[in-house]
Amino acid sequence: MEGDPWKKKRRRSKQKRHRSHSPGGRKGQANISGEYAKRHSRKDVAPTSSFASIQPSSAPITVEVKKEPPPVWLGYLLGLAGVTLLILLGGGHNVYALALSLLLPGVALLAHPPQQSPGLWLDRAAIAFLAFLLLAFVPSFYWPEAEWRSAARDIFQIELPASLSVQPWGSFEAWVSALAGFAWFYAASSWKINHQGRRSFYLVLSLVLGLLSLVVLWGNMSGAKYPSAEDSTVFSFFPNRNQTANFLAVGGVVAFGYAMCALRSRRLTPILGVIVSGLCFLALVWGISRAGVLLFFTGIVLGYVLQLACGRIPRGIKLGFPLFLLAFSVFIVSNSRTTERIVDFAASAEGWSEEFRVLMAKDTWAMIKSAPLAGHGLGSFPAVFPQYRELSANHQRAVHPESDVLWLTAETGLLGSALFLGFLVAYLIRCRGLSHGPSGGYRIVAMAALFVFLLHSFVDVSGHRPGTVYFAILIAALALPHDKAQLRAYRPLFWRACGAFLVLVGLMWGLGGVTGLPLHSSIAVERKESRIEESIELGDYTNGLDHVDKWIGQRPLDWRAYFQRATLTLSESGARARAAADFRRARFVEPNIGVVALEEGYAWLDYDPERTIAAWRELFSREFENRDSVFRRILNTAERNQKLLDGLARLSDLYPEFRVYFLNFQSGDFLMQELARDLKNDPRLSLYTREQRTSILKNWIRRGDREAAKEFLQENASGLNQSWWLWSLLHKEQAKFESAVQYIRGALNPPELPEVKVKGVPLERLKREFSVVPGDVMKGTALLHVYIAEGNFQKVREVAQTMISAQREVPLYVLYWHAESYFHLEDYIETWYAYERYLKKLWDEDE
Structure with a gap:
């Protein structure tokens, strides 16, 4: 048994533990240096058969807390x-x-x-x-x-x-x-x-x-x-x-x-x-x-x-x-x-x-x-x-x-x-x-x-x-x-060279924005445009042309530059050939936008009306937000220029709506001349819609030959909207107001007069309250009920007139009874105009 290796190993382990607890061992030295820890060490407590709890250690416990590094950003x-x-x-x-x-x-x-x-x-x-x-x-x-x-x-x-x-x-x-x-x-x-x-x-x-x-x-x-x-x-x-x-x-x-x-x-x-x-x-x-x-x-x-x-x-x-x-x-x-x-x-x-x-x-x-x-x-x-x-x-x-x-x-x-x-x-x-x-x-x-x-x-x-x-x-x-x-x-x-270059160019652009110096292309163009406007105001067209040439050199595909040069050329020397060449260039570099041809037509107005019509003819092959409003604008421009009107007459043939605008813009002999041309080719004006024919006939009655309008109305009443109104308008223009009013009254149904709960309120009190607040719809409607029932149309007219004057938005029934009161008072002229106002509001609401 002496030679048993495991026994020798256990003996050495026991000796090692004994040395570690001896005063010269490692643990002994630790106990000597820390007497406080030795007294409270659980290993040194002698074994006991008591069930009493072991006294807890009061040795300090240190927990290492890892700190986050500071943010870098x-x-x-x-x-x-x-x-x-x-x-x-x-x-x-x-x-x-x-x-x-x-x-x-x-x-x-x-x-x-x-x-x-x-x-x-x-x-x-x-x-x-x-x-x-x-x-x-x-x-x-x-x-x-x-x-x-x-x-x-x-x-x-x-x-x-x-x-x-x-x-x-x-x-x-x-x-x-x-x-x-x-x-x-x-x-x-x-x-x-x-x-x-x-x-x-x-x-x-x-x-x-x-x-x-x-x-x-x-x-x-x-x-x-x-x-x-x-x-x-x-x-x-x-x-x-x-x-x-x-x-x-x-x-x-x-x-x-x-x-x-x-x-x-x-x-x-x-x-x-x-x-x-x-x-x-x-x-x-x-x-x-x-x-x-x-x-x-x-x-x-x-x-x-x-x-x-x-x-x-x-x-x-x-x-x-x-x-x-x-x-x-x-x-x-x-x-x-x-x-x-x-x-x-x-x-x-x-x-x-x-x-x-x-x-x-x-x-x-x-x-x-x-x-x-x-x-x-x-x-x-x-x-x-x-x-x-x-x-x-x-x-x-x-x-x-x-x-x-x-x-x-x-x-x-x-x-x-x-x-x-x-x-x-x-x-x-x-x-x-x-x-x-x-x-x-x-x-x-x-x-x-x-x-x-x-x-x-x-x-x-x-x-x-x-x-x-x-x-x-x-x-x-x-x-x-x-x-x-x-x-x-x-x-x-x-990198610093790149940065310096960017800073230099950025400062130049910013300086150009502050001072107006042409250091950026957008500022340069704005500067040239302002200089051109100044030259035009001073009448210095030669200087203006110099600025336009620089503008074209910078942006050779800018239609505004060629347009500006053309107008300056006309103002300076009237050289139509050179101006026409620049206008063609402007239309070439911008082939879609209609405003190019529109402005060209205006530029030619004082120089060559035929070129104006030619430019405006091309205008309607281009793009516009609202071509109808553009044509009406052109008509207003040509109001007193007969040569231009002759050209626009043929231009209006492009679209039926243009023709309607043109005819409604005319009056007298010129209107009848153009209508005769249309009626020769189309006696019933069937190329137009009902609304367009009705619009043409209204203007015909107001500004043209009324006998010819009467003849057309008799033959084509079924193809027109509200022919009774056209007959009334015709009789009105012939000063036959009574018959004109009868056409209207025969076609209209009176609007319903709303009921108002004012039972038990004396008439005099209603009149006083309405006079204090003339815009009071409820009091005014109550008075209309009373006076219509009494047949007192003089009072009906007064109440309706007061309500119309006091309010922006007048109920339809007030306008109707305002016209009816004039009719019962046998004032047919005022009756017709009051009905016209009523019909206008009625048709506006229907639309």
Whole structure:
């Protein structure tokens, strides 16, 4: 047994425990150094058979608490402040917003040049795309020439620039804006941010969104308009409400996603995200943006699905999200005012119908097919598109194709769009692993919001508005992973050079906006127009022509410039041939809008009426909002010009409604001459509708040969509306008022006189009360009952006349009995005119 190894091992273990408790052992030394702990050590308590509880130890217990690092997000906070300011400046294409859109990335690159690249392929795609945009300045003979371009040069002698772009200055400004957009992306992607910083940023962003949503709600409820968007149909920070809807939809998705992420922290901040998301939704509804509401819910559902797929949603949200949607729906349905607003919103028509967008897309595709590889040059769409506009032609100038995708493809071609698509693909590859790390939920939210923005770019142009695109870029930077494995960026000198260039150009544009110096193309054109107006006022037409030539040199496809030069030429020398050539150029560069030919006709009035008629004849082959009102306006202009009237007589043959307006505008011998011409070809005037024939005959009776009108009325009474009224009108014009009144009384049924409960009230009291308040309909109606029953039509006339004088909206029965009182008093002239007033109101109400 002595040699048993297990026995030796137990002996050594016992000796080791004995040494550890001895004064020289480790535990003994610990007991010596800490007598307090030794006295209360449970191991040193002697065993006992007692059931008494062991005395608890009072030794201090230390729990290590891990502190969160401070939030890092200053760059994003400043970026959000800049984007908010950009939106408040209108966020569109006014010179101040454009200047700020250059200053923001310029200052960011100067202050903090990127130290790391977001990705090699991102860099390559961005550089390739920006370089490809410079093809707008390459000579045009490298590309197949479009038919309109050769026609402009060879037929109309329009001097176009040698470059692919027809307005190089505008193309350069567009390229600088594109450079600024990419610079903003690289600056934002280089800003440092940690998990705590993301949480703080989303909180502040939600607060900003909530405030702006409240402003939009207030503006729409009060009917106010934002200073830079007075022409918008609703309250909007942008000139076009769709851009405000885009901002609210993207922001609402971010706020709701923040609420879902913050629920994991068990704080009260998720409530803020839900409230802000609801405010964004209400602002979209009050702004009547169906596309915005659709994008809003698409982004929320997408964010929820992505979070669910990545397993980042707590069990409470999985159950709570459907319940939240149900509760939200119940709230909307139970609130009558909100329900009414949503019904109006759902039934409302957008500014342009979906059919119009399809037609715009077809015309834009025709433009793309004419230059499929390199496009027509950056920034040239508004100038070139009129040459391809057919299906979507209307009275308004088109500045974009209602789609960012089509706009980009039309200006940069399929190759340019492919390069930008490559940049997006490289970005999505860089964003792989969205759910990794503690910030995965916030990155998923950013990606869902960015998807909403990109989806909207297919049906609108938010990608071409600095306010919305800079906000989207800020969100896109938040979806990128901020790890330490990124590539090293270009040297700081390169970024600072880009920043300095953007700051310099931005300051120049801003200075131009403040001082009026021609440092931006829009300011330069406005300046030239004002100088031309000053020259016209001073009679210095030569100086005005010099300014117009500079205008044409800058924008050779602007019809207003050629029109202005033509009018100045007529005023200076009366050179009709030169003026006519410029008018033809104006009609060529803008072949759709009717106002071009309309204004040309007015310009020729004092020089050549025949050219005026020729211009107006072309006018009605163009697009107008209301061509009938335009023709009436032309008729008023030609009232005292017989040569012009002769020309308009033939012009009125274009449409029956024009002919009706023209005939009703004439009188005397000229009217009968034109009627004889029509009756010779069509004795019954069957080419016109019943309403049109009736209208012609009314004017014929009033201003023409009444005997001839009587003969036509006898033969064609069945083809006219209310022939009894025409007979009455004819007898009235022949001063036969009694018979004229009999025609009316024989055709009308008296309106019902309403009963009034005033039984027991003395007549004298009614008369006193009515004299005090002559507009009292109830007292006046009661008096009419009394006097009609008595047959006292003198009093009926007085009461009716008092009610008519005291009220704006007079009941029909008052007007009727006013006319009847005159009839019973045998004043047939006043009877007829009183009946005319009654019939006018009766027919207006029927319409």
